[in-house]
Amino acid sequence: MTAAVMATDGSFDPVISKLITSLKEAESLSEEQDLGFLQNLLQSKELNALVNVHSKVAKINKDDRIAPLLSASMQVLIEVLELLASRCHISPLCKEVFHLLQTPHLQSLLFAHDAIAQKDFFPHLPEIPVEVDEDEETIKIVQLVKSNEPLGATIKTDEETGKIIIARIMHGGAADRSGLIHVGDEVIEVNNINVEGKTPGDVLSILQNSEGTITFKLVPSDGKLDQRESKVRVRAHFDYEPENDPYIPCKEAGLGFVRGDILHIVSQDDSYWWQARRECEKSTRAGLIPSRALQERRILHERTQKETNGETKKGSCASICSTPPGSPNPNNPCRGPKTKKIMYDTAENDDFDRELIATYEEVAKLYPRPSVYRPIVLIGAPGVGRNELKRRLVARDPEKYKSPVPYTTRPVRPGEVAGREYLFVTREKMESDVTSGKFIEHGEYKGHLYGTSGESVKSIVNAGCVCVLSPHYQALKSLRTPQLKPYIVHIRPPAFDKLKQTRTKARARSTFDESNSRGFTDEEFNEMIKSDERINFLYGHFCDDEIVNEDLTEAFEKLVSLANKSETESLWAPVSWVQ
Template sequence: MYVNMDPTPEHWDPALTRLLASLKEVQPGGEDVAFLSELLQSKQLHALVQVHNKIVAKGKDDKFYPLLSNAMQVTLEVFELFGEVVSASKDYEELLGLLQKPHFQAILCTHDAVAQKDYYPHLPDVPPELDDEEETVKIVQLVKSDEPLGATIKTDEETGKIVIARVMHGGAADRSGLIHAGDEVIEVNGISVENKTPADVLAILQSSEGTITFKLVPSFGKGGSRESKVRVRALFNYNSSEDPYIPCKEAGLDFKKGDVLHIVSQDDAYWWQARREGDRVMRAGLIPSRALQEGRIIHERQSDPQTMDGKPALCSPTAASSECAPKTPCSPTPTATALLPCKSTPKVKKIIYDITENDDFDREMIPTYEEVARLYPRPGLVRPIVLVGAPGVGRNELRRRLIATDPEKYVTPIPFTSRPQKSSEQNGKDYMFVSREKMEQDISEGKFIEHGEYKGNLYGTTAESVETIINSGRVCVISPHWQALKMLRTPRLRPYIVFIRPPTHERLIETRTAANARSTFDKESSRAFSEEEFSDIMRSSNRINFLYGYMFDEEIINDDLASALTQLLKAAWRVQSEPLWVPASWVQ
């Protein structure tokens, strides 16, 4: 196909030539007319139009089809002719060797398969209706493979009939577009399911080979629902095999705390359909809904208010049913699909932060899922780094070492205090010295993210001091008391929270003793940590993680300070350079 890429005016496209002539008859129209006239006279446009016309013309004139659909048969006939040849030449030997090569024969077989369109699944003919039925039915055939069908069945409580309980998004049944929740199953592979249980139907499906034919009565309800775009961060661990009330264990989706899940369907009040973000498996799995999981946690806390292991307790079922997923084994044990209504989530109390710990406040936070979105780095967006951990775990030392790597980049806010200024101290450098009355007033107005009292003097850090560092383009690094997280984790500050966790109890004693670490519990003297203080570090760390773990973006085990600092530096780089998942309200 030849195209003149530098057409002269005599070779211009006639349609464009007529359009240009019409344009010249128009009265001068300013810049728009001048621009259009210049465009219609450009050689590039005329060359593109020529290419377009050639392609269109070729598509109309030429018909692409295979010259023959039995190339392999022709090759066999050639072999027979070669057998009659008495003397062989070099060309004969070369052609015979070429035709006998497996790769060449594979190409010929593929050619014939494509020419004959022999690449679609071979489904048997739809069985004819043996009798006239007034009820509308539909016949659905699916090719059985290693992939689960992606649908579950159950017995309808009112009619006792077998119905499609749910269709999993992304599964084979969903992709077919022919099977919907609520459809009544009449036959499977010609076998009536009347008076059969879901387990009986499952046995029929498991013994089937090749294709599976369903005779269904349509539910005439709504079709497949569209996938939602909701992403959530899981705030607890979930193992579907350990959940006795999941409708079908094989349809469950396991996940760990911190995993980001794509919630594709929330149609069921108790069981959502979800996929792990980034997972190549498109078939969704079942996970407990937020309402269900909150009910479990409330039930657990009421049963054992002192528990801190985070294991979910289950509400009691009010009704049982058996729901099975075709193609995959399913336990015949009845499973609950309805749960007792649980108490509504209590509202969070609004209290001023105090150094005195308040378990009642913290226990009202019910971590299940948190809706998230990606926060992309951009100029002017600087997120503060918050190091939280038990006293004595080393978070303050890590903060000092991080700042020392680049004091111009990493900065910590100057604390406020009501104590008198010493002669060796500078106001605005060591502390911000204010009167007790002024500090108490600012505390009551909520200007401090944390504050406390030591030896009759107030100390604290203001939100404004953190914002001042952020607005200057530098990275604010703070290591506050853990209860300050309630005031720090806001859309305004958007902090990156790192939990500094101690190693095992034995390793904690070993590493701190080897490093000759000094106790941070006693500010009056320099001494080593006591056994009781090591135990306090472990207990406090577990307690902080239990109460506030849903807020943490990352965890660093402070086994070795150098290694922990390396991890912290990598985290600090990611915060400023990579898109990260944050609460959805932070990017709205």
């Protein structure tokens, strides 16, 4: 008889194999019926499964713990319900899921999951009574088990008393979860070491040299600050590296991020240092980031220093906000100004835009609306290919994607049809509409006015179509409104070598040459890259996404993907667009 019970690695379990062998040797000594029963039992699939489970459980290391993916599944459920609410009339399946997610059994399960994920199952000790004798001081002793996780609290010296006090409690950290340490508590002893007269650095050294249990002797603060998490979400408009910040109270407590990250601001109690988490990391301890006020002061200080020192380093405000591309080159007077089919208002307000201080923008989820599509706005440097991408997108589905017809004051040319290529109006009429603010962009070229009206964009949206625009980047000031809610894509050039290689291979014609009879020059490639740097500096934080137009086919495929994304997914947008 062959043994069927096997270990988890595929070999026979040694203990059960030995039992079967012993039974075979004892066949002549016992009743055959009993031996057959035991052999069948030891070789059964059920026992085999139990042995496998036991082996796996026995081999689990104490450190091999299963960690929850998130600690706010109830919040995710609410967001899903909001999304399904608008789709129940479309699909019976959505309606079924919508009712299923509202059942008390499922919601109770998720509530229990969140409580365990947040470690809310620890016993909560009763508060220390405040009523004490007048001559006595209330003292509380707190013990925490030291682990690889930071304590999640910072300390400082009180300027008036010189005492060490708890400056802040990091949301989700060990101190916060204990519920025993609060902002304003005075630290008297750490592991039986008196901290009177010591600096926060001395106390930190004591904590770093401690092992196992850490015991704090604290004098409770008079009042407790509200530690409830706020619901504010912001999009970061700058990069931040706490390890390179000399002013952060605790580098280990800092939270690094890059421009475009969505941050959950869990606390704004401190005027200079907010507590935040990345939106995608809901179960982690909060970290410190500079507040909006602090970051604005830093940016103003940096700009003042650069202006004082006359710095013109690459990437600085001075270098990327200089003469706009397409302007006459004073070092080459023989070369005429570069032209474009539509020249925009020559009074470009770069100085004003440069003074806008981009730090954080409060955002909320913007859900798709049936038959109401967000305009797709393509911005980029002259010659980068945004107009060609717009043309291809409209040609892909002319009934769905449409571009507004521009206005002009020039006469109709042979072969043109009014309302197809242009809307022809008198100069007096257009100047009046410009003064009234009816145009999202306008300019003058060879003595004639050109422009795109805001009403033409709204009419396309109201008709249930996707409005596709490729305006001058300064038009974002008129387009980025709660009424239009545009989806903005920055079309960017690749590095110089790739830019030159791909355009030469594709035999691209220069958009700086009115006749389009020649290719781009190296100078034009460099000006395209410099213009893109300036656009990114001034307006890059307003963009929902970007496409590097290295290969036109691949860039168009990504544009189609982003267009579908803007129609079907809930995306982060300025909170004023949602309210």
